[in-house]
Amino acid sequence: MSTEEEFKILDEFIRTKNLRRSDQRQQILDVFLKTEMHLTAEDLYNIVKKKNPSIGYATIYRSLKLFSEAGLCRELHVADGITRYEHHYNHKHHDHLICTKCGKFVEIESPEIELLQEKIAKKNGFLLTKHRLELYGLCRSCKN
Amino acid sequence: MSTEEEFKILDEFIRTKNLRRSDQRQQILDVFLKTEMHLTAEDLYNIVKKKNPSIGYATIYRSLKLFSEAGLCRELHVADGITRYEHHYNHKHHDHLICTKCGKFVEIESPEIELLQEKIAKKNGFLLTKHRLELYGLCRSCKN
DNA sequence: ATTGTTAATGATATTCATTTTCAATTTCAT
DNA sequence: ATGAAATTGAAAATGAATATCATTAACAAT
Numbered sequence: 001m002s003t004e005e006e007f008k009i010l011d012e013f014i015r016t017k018n019l020r021r022s023d024q025r026q027q028i029l030d031v032f033l034k035t036e037m038h039l040t041a042e043d044l045y046n047i048v049k050k051k052n053p054s055i056g057y058a059t060i061y062r063s064l065k066l067f068s069e070a071g072l073c074r075e076l077h078v079a080d081g082i083t084r085y086e087h088h089y090n091h092k093h094h095d096h097l098i099c100t101k102c103g104k105f106v107e108i109e110s111p112e113i114e115l116l117q118e119k120i121a122k123k124n125g126f127l128l129t130k131h132r133l134e135l136y137g138l139c140r141s142c143k144n
Numbered sequence: 145m146s147t148e149e150e151f152k153i154l155d156e157f158i159r160t161k162n163l164r165r166s167d168q169r170q171q172i173l174d175v176f177l178k179t180e181m182h183l184t185a186e187d188l189y190n191i192v193k194k195k196n197p198s199i200g201y202a203t204i205y206r207s208l209k210l211f212s213e214a215g216l217c218r219e220l221h222v223a224d225g226i227t228r229y230e231h232h233y234n235h236k237h238h239d240h241l242i243c244t245k246c247g248k249f250v251e252i253e254s255p256e257i258e259l260l261q262e263k264i265a266k267k268n269g270f271l272l273t274k275h276r277l278e279l280y281g282l283c284r285s286c287k288n
Numbered sequence: 289a290t291t292g293t294t295a296a297t298g299a300t301a302t303t304c305a306t307t308t309t310c311a312a313t314t315t316c317a318t
Numbered sequence: 319a320t321g322a323a324a325t326t327g328a329a330a331a332t333g334a335a336t337a338t339c340a341t342t343a344a345c346a347a348t
Contacts, residue, residue, distance in 0.1 A: 020295050020344045041335085056298035061335065079221065079276065082334070097268055108264050116257050117279055124241055124250050125284035132223065132278045135261055140269035164315045164324050185306080200327040205306065226305070 003033040006072055006089050013070035027052055028063040029072070038076060038084040038105045078134055095132075099139035108135070147177040150216055150233050157214035171196055172207040173216070182220060182228040182249045222278055239276075243283035252279070 010029060014021060031048050032039065045060045064085050067073040074088040078098060095113075097106040113133065121128040137143075154173060158165055175192050176183070189204045208229055211217040218232040222242060241250040257277065265272035281287075 018295090022296055022343075024297070054298075058299080058336080059297060062296080077223065077225075081221070081225075097265060097270055099270070100273065106268050106270075108268070110260055110264060113257055113260050116254055116260075120252050120254060121241060121279055121281055124252070126241055126243070126250075126279070126281040127287040128279055128281040129244065130280045132276065132280075134276045135265055135270070135272055136274045136276075137265055137270040137272040143271040162324090166314075166325055168326070198327075202307075202328085203326060206325085 003030070006033055009072060009089060010067070010070055013066075019066075024052065024055055024059050025063050025066070027055070028060060029067065032064075032067065032073065032085070033087065036087075038086050040082050040084050042082075044085070077132075079136065095134065097135040097137070099142055100136050101138055101142035104139050104142075106139075147174070150177055153216060153233060154211070154214055157210075163210075168196065168199055168203050169207050169210070171199070172204060173211065176208075176211065176217065176229070177231070180231075182230050184226050184228050186226075188229070221276075223280065239278065241279040241281070243286055244280050245282055245286035248283050248286075250283075 007026070007029065010025075011021070013019075028044065028048055031051070032044060035044075035047065037043070041057075041060050041064060044064070045055070045057055048055050048060065064073060064075075068075055068085075068088075072087070072089050073085045074091075076084040076086055076096070078084060078096070092109070094107040094109045097108050098104070114131075117131055118128060151170070151173065154169075155165070157163075172188065172192055175195070176188060179188075179191065181187070185201075185204050185208060188208070189199070189201055192199050192204065208217060208219075212219055212229075212232075216231075216233050217229045220228040220230055220240070222228060222240070236253070238251040238253045241252050242248070258275075261275055262272060
């Protein structure tokens with residue numbers, strides 16, 4: 001699939017914030033978009049490094065932060081404490097089902113659960129702004 | 145309320161693991177049990193330090209880890225990245241509703257949500273082992 | 289095309305919660 | 319009382335993420 005749109009979003013974001021373009025950032029975005037995974041900064045660093053060995057770790061973090069601000073990626077803070085990043089543009093809200101053995105990520109969705117969450121929040125007088133739901137277990141292959 | 149039972153649990157745990165008792169650990173457990181809050185290690189350290197100024201940070205962490213293993217407390221990893229600890233013995237499973245402004249913790253329970261979680265896991269071939277659900281928002285006092 | 293301003297970079301240092309190390313102390317079965 | 323081993327406190331180490339800073343690069347104005 002094409003990633004033109006995402007690059008346009010980044011450009012637009014850079015323009016409105018009066019930032020500047022850079023080759024490194026383009027490379028990082030390119031790799032990020034082409035990888036259908038829930039990457040850690042380290043994962044991304046290692047892949048990008050193959051194409052551009054001079055890239056620095058900090059640039060990976062800085063770029064990921066920028067992409068997040070631009071709405072292109074989402075930071076995922078799961079139980080192991082290592083931040084993972086997933087595609088966000090044109091991806092609707094979802095939660096995760098994670099295999100604790102092989103690390104597999106499955107994106108899940110449940111309007112019913114969301115509804116119940118709203119109910120609980122309301123019952124307690126809260127104005128709900130966000131939530132975090134992660135299910136952990138063993139996937140089909142790992143549970144045997 | 146009495147905390148005798150919890151102390152017994154700890155003793156039993158220590159005995160079966162062939163560990164040894166210590167005054168520090170008793171003091172830490174005492175403070176932990178008497179504080180009805182979702183404490184950070186730092187919180188606990190500061191309170192215990194008043195009673196026993198010679199106590200070290202590492203001992204707090206070591207004790208909390210031990211209490212967790214003994215089933216007396218539960219580690220809570222919420223969004224700010226700082227681990228919090230809550231009473232676990234004789235407390236049934238619950239999730240949390242957290243005010244992002246004042247930090248208030250409300251314990252919530254929803255068998256309906258749990259059921260839906262099981263359904264989702266099953267649908268994806270997963271054997272569910274645990275989950276994490278946190279709702280974030282503004283509490284009654286903070287939302288105005 | 290040449291500037292000047294300022295963002296971006298890469299290397300490195302720093303942060304901060306948590307863990308580990310290690311020598312000294314304490315527990316407790318014998 | 320003794321000795322093996324757990325526990326302690328202080329300090330060093332860890333590890334992910336961020337900040338610093340000198341250098342490089344982008345780009346608007348000339």
